[in-house]
Amino acid sequence: MSNRKLNVFLPFLMAVVLALGMFLGHKMPGSNTGGTTVFFAKPKNGPLQEVLDLIKTKYVDTINTDNLQQEAIEGMLLHLDPHSVYIPPSQLQQVNEDLDGNFQGIGIEFNITADTVNVVSVISGGPSEAAGLQTGDKILKVGDSLIAGNNVTTDKIRKLLRGPADSEVSTTILRGTKQSVVKIKRGVIPVTSIDASYMLAPGVGYIKISKFSATTFDDFMKSMRELHDAGMKKLVIDLRQNPGGFLDAATRIADEFLDEGKLIVYTKGKDFPRTDYKTKRPGMFEKGALAILTDEGSASASEILAGAIQDHDRGTIIGRRTFGKGLVQEQYDLDNGGALRLTVARYYIPSGRSIQKPYGNGHDAYDEDINDRFNHGELVNKDSIRITDTVPYRTASGRRVYGGGGITPDIFIPFDTSRFSTTLMAMYSHNTFSNFAYRYYTTHQAMFKQYKDAQDFVKNFETTPAIYQEFMSFAKTDSVPGLNKVTAREEIEIKSRIKALMARQLYRTEGFYETINANDPAVKKALEVVEADKEK
Secondary structure (H helix, E strand, C coil): CCHHHHHHHHHHHHHHHHHHHHHHHHHCCCCCCCCCCCCCCCCCCCHHHHHHHHHHHHCCCCCCHHHHHHHHHHHHHCCCCCCCEEECHHHHHHHHHHHHCEEEECCEEEEEECCEEEEEEECCCCHHHHHCCCCCCEEEEECCEECCCCCCCHHHHHHHHCCCCCCEEEEEEEECCEEEEEEEECEEEECCCEEEEEEEECCEEEEEECCECCCHHHHHHHHHHHHHHCCCCEEEEECCCCCCECHHHHHHHHHCCCCCCCEEEEEEECCEEEEEEECCCCCCCCCCCEEEEECCCCCCHHHHHHHHHHHCCCCEEEECCCCCCCEEEEEEECCCCCEEEEEEEEEECCCCCECCCCCCCCHHHHHCHHHHHHHHCCCCCHHHCCCCEEEEEECCCCCEEEECCCCCCCEECCCCHHHHCHHHHHHHHCCHHHHHHHHHHHHCHHHHCCCCCHHHHHHHCCCCHHHHHHHHHHHHHCCCCCHHHCCHHHHHHHHHHHHHHHHHHHHHHHHHHHHHHHHCHHHHHHHHHHHHCCCC
16 A cells, blocks of 8 residues: 555544444443443552542541551551561661661760760760760750750650761760860761670680671671680570561571581461571581570570570570560561561471460450569469460470470579569669769769779779769669668669679670679579580
8 A cells, every 4th residue: 555545544544443442432331330441440449548548538627647547557457466567667767777787877875864965985986986076975966956955855866866878967065064066977887786795704605695687697606706716615695685686697596506407497377388497507616515595585586596406405595484476577668668567477496386475365465475474473483384385395305395485494593573672663764873874984984994894894893882872862863762771682783783884884785794794693503504514
């Protein structure tokens, strides 16, 4: 067909196609009812989205539908397990930073007393140290924002000080009576999950793991090598109050203690096929006495590590029954910038035990479980532990172990209720100990220079009667009740806590735990157990 004939024919062809389309469209279902045709059907919104859309477009008053959506999501999740959670956009960065093992900021620890931001410590090698900040400095302004005496909150300070690496923040600092403007170039600040690592006794190492983050395994191995070089033959790992974190960190650490090819944990769910996690390589500490400390705050990855060690009879679990979180979450990013952590499977340790405690009575009952344990007497008496799973689980050597909620220790250490009298609880809740230690340290820094390291401090520093009396006077101004009726046991606890927090000012968490562990019953028992073990 020639181009001329085609030019004449095309308009006629298009008109025919258009007419046919209009005819077919008229005959399609829904053409006279306002509905959509089958060719161009839009996916139907669920009733939840329909209601939100109607509220947004028709409701008499202006409503923040973002808040409605969050409440609706949280309402739905109440019908699931307690660990399926919605993370709003405003919290996601902080949640991820906690597990990433670093954040971007200026590298200080601070506290807030009397509406004043005090620099408690400066992270070695960080941006603030490079800029010249010191413990005892007070931050009055960040940029143009006045923060002193302005009902300042920790979250507000954190948002002002943190920011992209290499960006600059201007701070106004008060040191003594002199104000100065200090510009700080932000950087990536590592957050170690190893709170302490030191030689507990000749040949016995101690490692305190606070969580299982992306950097935990590397931090742990660094500590192991240092302890090995210091002569470590036996080891105590402290998992008390460790809420868990990444599964990978726990399994890699377990691999250092177990022979190759051993099952560490497996996961399984309705739409989640069984996946086994086994040891893959020769470990650094497959031989040698091992003890693991746990309590009711040890959860998730902590329970996986402790459970694998117990099920393979590799070490001794000492303390109290763990939390009982054996559910696997996957995180899904949402379009609004938030995320959903949805439970997709359960954890099972080598004996076949699920470590998840029951949650069928609702979230409130689940949240009250630890209080119920205390009221029932479980935290002070091993015989009061309630075993909800009667299946006879066995370790590799045939020892009986228990499921139905957490890891039951091999050796029970009761909760010390004397440490939580009304007077002591008031001191904890008012931050009286921390505030006093900070004030005393900043006014006596020259005196503390005589201690060369944490070990020297533990051995030679004493909370003298003078320091104790100064603390009691400070506590009186802090409205702490019962100061005229302090018992001998409470006085011991007060002096011990003051010393530990002084050590924290000098040597951070390493100093705190090395000091507080000197009189810790669980640590003493662990030391006794590993030193008595002649076979490993």
